[in-house]
Amino acid sequence: xxxxxxxxxxxxxxxxxxxxxxxxxxxxxxxxxxxxxxxxxxxxxxxxxxxxxxxxxxxxxxxxxxxxxxxxxxxxxxxxxxxxxxxxxxxxxxxxxxxxxxxxxxxxxxxxxxxxxxxxxxxxxxxxxxxxxxxxxxxxxxxxxxxxxxxxxxxxxxxxxxxxxxxxxxxxxxxxxxxxxxxxxxxxxxxxxxxxxxxxxxxxxxxxxxxxxxxxxxxxxxxxxxxxxxxxxxxxxxxxxxxxxxxxxxxxxxxxxxxxxxx
Amino acid sequence: xxxxxxxxxxxxxxxxxxxxxxxxxxxxxxxxxxxxxxxxxxxxxxxxxxxxxxxxxxxxxxxxxxxxxxxxxxxxxxxxxxxxxxxxxxxxxxxxxxxxxxxxxxxxxxxxxxxxxxxxxxxxxxxxxxxxxxxxxxxxxxxxxxxxxxxxxxxxxxxxxxxxxxxxxxxxxxxxxxxxxxxxxxxxxxxxxxxxxxxxxxxxxxxxxxxxxxxxxxxxxxxxxxxxxxxxxxxxxxxxxxxxxxxxxxxxxxxxxxxxxxxxxxxxxxxxxxxxxxxxxxxxxxxxxxxxxxxxxxxxxxxxxxxxxxxxxxxxxxxxxxxxxxxxxxxxxxxxxxxxxxxxxxxxxxxxxxxxxxxxxxxxxxxxxxxxxxxxxxxxxxxxxxxxxxxxxxxxxxxxxxxxxxxxxx
Numbered sequence: 231x232x233x234x235x236x237x238x239x240x241x242x243x244x245x246x247x248x249x250x251x252x253x254x255x256x257x258x259x260x261x262x263x264x265x266x267x268x269x270x271x272x273x274x275x276x277x278x279x280x281x282x283x284x285x286x287x288x289x290x291x292x293x294x295x296x297x298x299x300x301x302x303x304x305x306x307x308x309x310x311x312x313x314x315x316x317x318x319x320x321x322x323x324x325x326x327x328x329x330x331x332x333x334x335x336x337x338x339x340x341x342x343x344x345x346x347x348x349x350x351x352x353x354x355x356x357x358x359x360x361x362x363x364x365x366x367x368x369x370x371x372x373x374x375x376x377x378x379x380x381x382x383x384x385x386x387x388x389x390x391x392x393x394x395x396x397x398x399x400x401x402x403x404x405x406x407x408x409x410x411x412x413x414x415x416x417x418x419x420x421x422x423x424x425x426x427x428x429x430x431x432x433x434x435x436x437x438x439x440x441x442x443x444x445x446x447x448x449x450x451x452x453x454x455x456x457x458x459x460x461x462x463x464x465x466x467x468x469x470x471x472x473x474x475x476x477x478x479x480x481x482x483x484x485x486x487x488x489x490x491x492x493x
Numbered sequence: 494x495x496x497x498x499x500x501x502x503x504x505x506x507x508x509x510x511x512x513x514x515x516x517x518x519x520x521x522x523x524x525x526x527x528x529x530x531x532x533x534x535x536x537x538x539x540x541x542x543x544x545x546x547x548x549x550x551x552x553x554x555x556x557x558x559x560x561x562x563x564x565x566x567x568x569x570x571x572x573x574x575x576x577x578x579x580x581x582x583x584x585x586x587x588x589x590x591x592x593x594x595x596x597x598x599x600x601x602x603x604x605x606x607x608x609x610x611x612x613x614x615x616x617x618x619x620x621x622x623x624x625x626x627x628x629x630x631x632x633x634x635x636x637x638x639x640x641x642x643x644x645x646x647x648x649x650x651x652x653x654x655x656x657x658x659x660x661x662x663x664x665x666x667x668x669x670x671x672x673x674x675x676x677x678x679x680x681x682x683x684x685x686x687x688x689x690x691x692x693x694x695x696x697x698x699x700x701x702x703x704x705x706x707x708x709x710x711x712x713x714x715x716x717x718x719x720x721x722x723x724x725x726x727x728x729x730x731x732x733x734x735x736x737x738x739x740x741x742x743x744x745x746x747x748x749x750x751x752x753x754x755x756x757x758x759x760x761x762x763x764x765x766x767x768x769x770x771x772x773x774x775x776x777x778x779x780x781x782x783x784x785x786x787x788x789x790x791x792x793x794x795x796x797x798x799x800x801x802x803x804x805x806x807x808x809x810x811x812x813x814x815x816x817x818x819x820x821x822x823x824x825x826x827x828x829x830x831x832x833x834x835x836x837x838x839x840x841x842x843x844x845x846x847x848x849x850x851x852x853x854x855x856x857x858x859x860x861x862x863x864x865x866x867x868x869x870x871x872x873x874x875x876x877x878x879x880x881x882x883x884x885x886x887x888x889x890x891x892x893x894x895x896x897x898x899x900x901x902x903x
Contacts, residue, residue, distance in 0.1 A: 271810045273787070274832070277870060285872040404873030408858070411865040419864040427867055436871055448789030448812045451743055451767050451863065 234318035234325075237309070241326020250294055251334045258338025266346035272353040273443060276360050279339060280443070283364050284436045288371045288400055291331070292392040295375020298327055300385050307493060320376065320488050324481065328372045335364050359442040359466075363435035366473040370431045373480040380487045403430045420455035428468070431476040438469035518542030526559075526567065527551050535580075541565045541588070549573040549593075556582035561589075564618065569593045569603075575622075578606040584613040593622040595650055602627035602652070606634060614639060624652035625673065632661040641670045645696045653678040654695065657685065657705075665690060675701040676718065683707050690714070698723045698749075699740075702730070710735060721746040721766060728754040732761060739765040746771040747788065753778060762786070768793045769811070772801070781805045782902070790816050790856070794892075799823035807902045808832060808851075812869065815851035815892065816860050822892035826851065830898040838899050848893040854881035857888055 245251060261282070265275040299306075302323070309319055343349065343357060375392060382388040407426060411419055427433040441460050459465040515537060516522075517529045526548055529539045535555040543563040550573045553559070557580075566589045569575050575590045583606075590603035602624035604614055610632040617639045619625045625641040628634055636655060645651030654670035657663055660682040667689045670676040676692025676699040679685060687710035692699035699715035702708065702724040709731035715722050721740035724730055730753060737747030747766035748758070753775040762784045763769035769788040770780070773795040782805045785791035791811040792803070796819030803824065808814050809832035828844070833853075836845035855874045859866050868874050881888055 269832070271832075274810055281870060281872070281875065284870070285875070400872050401876070404868050404871045407868060408862075408865055408873070411862045415862050423864050423867050433867075433871070437867065440869060448767065448866065448869075451789055451859075451866065456864075456866065457741075 233314045234322040237314070237319060237322030238326045238329075241323050242330055245327050245330045251330050254331060255334040255338045258335055259342055262339055262342035263346065266342060272343075272347045272350075273356060275343075275347070276353070276356050276439070276443060280360055280363065280436065280439050283360070283367055283439075284432050285400060287364065287367055288432060289393070289396045291368055291371035292375045292378075292396055293389065294331075295327070295372045296379045296385075296388045296392050299376055299379035300388065310493060316489050317485050320380075320485055321481070324373060324376055324484075328369050331372070332365050332368050335368065336361055339364070356439070356442040359439045362470070362473075363439050366477060367431070367435050369477045370473070370480065373477060373484060377480045377484040377487065380484050380491060399430050399432050403433065407433075418455075424455075424459060428472045431473065434469055434472050434476065438466065438473065441465045441469070512536040512538060514538045514540055516540045516542065517546075519544045530557065530559075533557055549575060550577060551575060552577045552579060553583050554579050556580055558584045559586070559588075560584075561587035561617075564589050566591060569601075569622075571595075574599075574601040574603070574605050576604045578604070578609055578612060581609050582611050583609070585615070585617065586613075587616050589618040589620065590622065591620045593624070595623045595652075597650075600624055600627060600652065600656075602656070605629070606631050610634070613637070619643075622652070624656050625654040625670065627656045628658070628660050628663060630659045631663065634660070634663045636663065636665045636668060638667040639669075641668060641673065643672045645672055645674050648674055648697055651696065653701075654692070657682040660685065664688075669693075670699075671695065675699075676715070677701070679703065679705040679708065681705065686710075688712055691716075693717055695719065700724075702727050706730075709733070714738065715740070715747075717741075718745075720744055721749060723749040723751070724753055724756075725749070725751040727752075728756065730756040732756065732758045734760045735762075737761060737763045737766055737769070741765070741767050743767075746793075749773075750775045750778070757781075758783060763788055763791070768816075771795075772798045774798060776800045778802075779804075783807075786810050789813065792851075793817070794822075794824065795819075796821055796823075801825070802827070804828050805898075805902055806830070809901065813853060813856040813859070816856050817852055817889055817892060818860070820887075820889045822889050824892075826892070826894040828896050828898055829894055830901050831894065832901075834897045834899075836897065843899055845897040845899055848895045849897040850882060850885065850888060850893050852888045852892055853878045854888055 265278050269275055378391050379388050382391060515529045515533055517526055523529050526541055526546055530551055530553055533539060538558040541561045543565050545566040545568055547568050547570055549569040564587060567575050569592045571592050572594050574593050576585060593603050594601045603619045603622040605627040606612055608630045613635040614626055615637040619641040621643055626636055641654045651674040653675040654673040655665055655677045657679045661684055663685045665687045669691045671693045673695050674697050676695045678701045680703040682705045685708045689712050691714040693716045696719045698720055699718035700722045704726050706727050707729045712734045714736045716738040718740055740747055745767045747763040747769045750772045754777050756778040758780045760782045765787045767789045769785045769791045771793045774797045776799050778801045780803045785808045788811045790813045791808050793816045796817060801824045803826045805828055807830040814831060831849050834845055834849045836847040838845055854877050
C-alpha cells in the first residue's frame with residue numbers, strides 16, 4: 231500500500247507539471263466563463279459543459295492515457311525491477327495521472343461558477359452531478375486507456391483501438407438505442423432502455439446529469455417509469471453505483487493483464 | 494358632538510326600520526341559521542356569531558345579507574348541500590363551510606346558486622366539499638376571495654372548486670382553489686372575468702373552459718394541476734399575465750387550446766410544464782409577449798391549427814422549442830427570441846439574418862418514439878440535429894421564424 235502511495239505522490243507531482251493539466255484548467259475555466267457571458271441561466275451553462283463531458287472528454291482522456299502509458303514504458307520497466315507489487319504500480323500510476331486531471335477540471339469548472347453564477351440552492355445538485363460526471367468519466371476512460379495500452383504494445387494499434395472504443399461508446403451506442411426505440415416502438419421500452427444505457431459509461435454519466443438538470447419536466451411525457459427513475463433518489467443511487475462499477479471494471483482488467491504480462 | 498350622535502341615532506333608526514338585523518349564536522335567542530333565514534324579511538341582515546352549526550340545505554328565497562362574524566363553521570355532516578340560493582341579491586360573507594355530501598345523483602355544493610342574479614359570495618373558507626361554489630343559469634355574480642380546498646382522489650367521485658353552467662357576466666376574483674377535480678370549470682358561460690385566482694394541485698385542470706365565449710382571465714396562477722389548464726371550443730378569450738407553472742405528466746400541459754378562435758394569449762409565463770402550450774384545431778389567435786422557460790416543449794402545435802401568430806415571445810431553457818405532427822405549417826412565427834438560435838446579425842438591426850427552425854429533428858423523433866428521450870443531450874442527437882439543420886428533410890420547412898430577435902425580449 232505504501233508503495234502505491236509513494237508512486238501516486240511521485241506521479242502526481244510529475245503530471246502536475248504536464249501541459250494537459252494546465253490546458254484542462256485553462257480550457258474549463260475559460261469555457262465556463264464564456265458560457266456565463268453568453269448565457270445567464272445556470273442550467274444552460276451546465277448543459278453545455280455536460281455536452282463537452284460526454285463527447286470530447288472521453289476521447290481526450292483515452293488518447294492522453296494511452297500516450298502516457300506508451301511514453302512511460304521505460305519508467306514502468308524500471309519500476310518493475312524494484313520490489314514493488316505490480317498491482318500497486320499500476321494503481322499508483324493511474325491515480326497519480328487521474329487525480330490531477332480531475333482536480334484541474336473541477337477547479338476549472340467550479341471557480342467560474344463561484345464567480346459568475348448566483349449560486350441558488352436549486353442548481354447545486356445539478357452542479358454536483360456535473361462535477362461527479364466529469365470525475366467518473368476521467369477515471370473510467372483513463373483506466374480504459376491503460377487497459378488498452380497494456381493489451382496492445384503497438385502504439386498505432388493502441389490509438390486505433392482507443393478511437394474505435396470512443397466512437398462506439400459516444401456515438402454508435404446511442405444510434406443503437408435509437409434503433410431499438412424505433413424498431414420496438416410497440417413495446418414498453420422505458421425499463422429495457424434504462425438497463426441498456428447503463429452498459430455505457432457515457433450514457434450513464436449523461437443520464438445522471440439529466441436527473442438533476444431541467445429534464446424532469448420532460449420525463450413525465452413518456453410515462454411513469456422515467457418519471458419515477460428521474461425524480462426519485464433511486465435514479466441517482468443506481469447511476470452512481472453503476473459508474474463506480476464501471477470505474478472498477480477496466481481497472482481490474484488492466485491490473486489482471488498487467489500481472490500476467492511478460493515484459 | 495351632540496349633533497353627530499343625534500344624526501347617527503336617526504341613521505340607526507332609519508336603517509333598522511328599513512332592514513333589521515338578526516343575530517344567530519349559541520347564546521342568542523335564535524340558535525339556527527335555517528330559522529333565521531325563514532323568519533327574515535327581504536333585505537334583512539343575518540349576523541352569525543362564532544361557533545359550529547350542524548345545518549344543511551339552507552334554502553334562501555329572498556334577498557338577504559348573511560354574514561359570519563369571526564368565521565363561524567357550518568358543518569353539513571356529509572349529507573346534502575349547505576347554502577342553496579334561489580333569490581336575487583343574496584350576499585354571503587365570512588363562513589367556513591365544511592363536509593357537503595359527495596353524491597352521484599345530486600351535485601351537492603357548499604354554496605349553490607340557481608337562476609339568480611346580482612349575488613355576492615365573498616371571504617368564505619370552503620373545506621372538504623363535493624363541489625365548492627356551483628352557479629347554474631346565473632348572471633352578474635361576484636365570487637371573491639374564497640379559499641376552497643378539498644381532497645379529491647379520482648375524477649369520477651370529485652367535484653369542481655367553482656362550477657359555472659350556463660352563466661353570464663360572472664366575476665371570479667382572488668380565490669384559492671386546491672384539491673378539487675377542476676379548479677374553475679365553465680360551460681356555456683359568457684362574458685366572465687377570472688382574475689387573480691390561484692388553482693393548485695387539482696386532479697384534472699386548474700381552469701377548464703367549454704363552449705364559453707368572450708371570457709377573459711388575467712393574473713391567475715395555475716400550478717401543479719393534473720393536466721394544467723384547458724380552454725376548449727370557445728372563441729374570443731383573453732388570456733393575459735397568467736402564470737402556468739409545473740404542470741407535469743404524460744398528458745399535461747401548461748395551457749391546452751382546443752378549437753379556440755380569435756383569442757389572445759399575451760404576457761403569460763409558462764414555466765416547468767411538460768408542454769407549455771398544446772394547440773389543436775385552433776385558429777386566428779395571437780400569441781404574443783409570453784415567456785416560455787424550462788418547459789419540456791414550449792409549444793406543441795398540431796397541424797390542424799392555422800392562421801395563428803406567434804410574435805414577441807421569449808423561449809429559453811426549454812428542452813425543445815416547438816413540436817408538430819406534420820411537415821406543413823399554416824401559422825406564423827416572427828420576431829421571437831429563441832435561446833437556441835445560432836445565427837448572426839451582420840446589419841445590426843437586432844434581428845437574425847438567417848431564419849430559425851424551432852422544430853429540431855430530435856424533437857420530431859421523440860414525438861414519434863417517446864422512449865428515445867433517454868438520448869437527450871448526447872453527442873449522437875446533437876449530430877443528428879446539426880445534419881438536419883444543414884439539410885432539412887424530416888422537419889417542417891415552412892415552420893420557421895424569419896426574423897428571430899437576437900436579444901431576450903422580456
